[in-house]
Amino acid sequence: MLKLIVCGYNGAMGKMLKECIEKTSDTVLVAGVARSAQTGTCDGDVKLFHTFDDCDVEADAVIDFSHPGNLDAMLRYVKRTKTPVVIATTGFDEEQNKAIEETSKEVPVLLSHNTAVGVNVVIELVKEAAKLLEGFDIEIIEKHHNRKEDAPSGTAKMLISAIKEVLPESHEVYGRSGRSCKRQPGDIGVSSVRAGNIISDHDVLFCSDSETVTIAHHSQSNAIFADGSIQAAKFLIESPAGLYEMKDILKF
Numbered sequence: 373m374l375k376l377i378v379c380g381y382n383g384a385m386g387k388m389l390k391e392c393i394e395k396t397s398d399t400v401l402v403a404g405v406a407r408s409a410q411t412g413t414c415d416g417d418v419k420l421f422h423t424f425d426d427c428d429v430e431a432d433a434v435i436d437f438s439h440p441g442n443l444d445a446m447l448r449y450v451k452r453t454k455t456p457v458v459i460a461t462t463g464f465d466e467e468q469n470k471a472i473e474e475t476s477k478e479v480p481v482l483l484s485h486n487t488a489v490g491v492n493v494v495i496e497l498v499k500e501a502a503k504l505l506e507g508f509d510i511e512i513i514e515k516h517h518n519r520k521e522d523a524p525s526g527t528a529k530m531l532i533s534a535i536k537e538v539l540p541e542s543h544e545v546y547g548r549s550g551r552s553c554k555r556q557p558g559d560i561g562v563s564s565v566r567a568g569n570i571i572s573d574h575d576v577l578f579c580s581d582s583e584t585v586t587i588a589h590h591s592q593s594n595a596i597f598a599d600g601s602i603q604a605a606k607f608l609i610e611s612p613a614g615l616y617e618m619k620d621i622l623k624f
């Protein structure tokens with residue numbers, strides 16, 4: 373039985389992870405870390421901690437869907453206990469990304485701004501389209517619920533990097549506004565919508581003067597992210613220290 377600790381236990385994804393873990397026969401939730409929890413309390417069999425610095429439970433893997441504010445304590449914990457970690461939180465700064473990379477020299481780390489299998493396939497399709505549709509204007513439109521803190525979405529950032537791999541001269545342009553913001557050659561326009569309860573939609577438009585190709589991923593449930601992260605944790609416990617992405621699991 374794979375023992376898991378969830379960071380962000382009281383958040384939307386923490387709750388969904390709890391449900392998805394309960395549905396499996398080979399994983400069990402042993403502890404939760406949540407800013408709103410009091411260390412030493414329990415939710416059924418799950419021991420709760422206010423921060424990873426208080427956590428005295430050991431597990432086979434940590435799954436993090438929370439907030440960049442938890443990163444330092446979580447990295448201290450995984451280094452101290454040599455626990456593999458799936459980091460699915462978005463919105464880290466450069467320094468935090470470096471700290472994640474450094475940690476991966478000591479423990480297996482999977483960092484993915486989108487753990488849904490379908491999105492990772494879409495990223496590959498977008499790369500192919502960017503190769504084939506030479507000269508087409510590229511625009512990304514991402515839509516999320518009104519509770520999301522960061523923009524652009526982590527997934528939009530992954531899509532931008534994928535496009536830049538193929539078209540190194542291209543560059544992202546966020547939310548155009550003003551009198552002199554006409555599209556320039558190589559622009560990857562990025563628009564962020566935050567409204568209602570939209571789970572997660574990403575559309576990538578490739579437009580010429582006479583046609584539009586759209587590659588889209590629309591989520592109907594955030595279970596796709598939770599299930600992907602459980603798959604990632606299972607992969608990490610069999611892997612040596614290193615920095616992994618969903619691509620490594622899906623083997624493309």
Ligand SMILES: NC(=O)C1=CN([C@@H]2O[C@H](COP(=O)(O)OP(=O)(O)OC[C@H]3O[C@@H](n4cnc5c(N)ncnc54)[C@H](OP(=O)(O)O)[C@@H]3O)[C@@H](O)[C@H]2O)C=CC1
Pocket residue numbers: 380381382383384385386406407408409436437438439440441442459460461462463484485486487488519526594597
């Ligand atoms: N990689 C992927 O596939 C996916 C990634 N995400 C990412 O996961 C993260 C969580 O998403 P979601 O569950 O929807 O968000 P929620 O806002 O529902 O939950 C975030 C949790 O983080 C905690 N938190 C908020 N601010 C702080 C802080 N300053 N310090 C410490 N903890 C804090 C809160 O804890 P408390 O409630 O205890 O106060 C909250 O429960 C986001 O970064 C999101 O972008 C989301 C879905 C998919």
Ligand SMILES: O=C(O)C1=N[C@H](C(=O)O)C[C@H](O)C1
Pocket residue numbers: 462485486516520524525526527528571572573
């Ligand atoms: O905050 C969310 O909800 C999501 N965040 C991730 C992102 O920033 O791309 C993944 C997914 O889009 C849901």
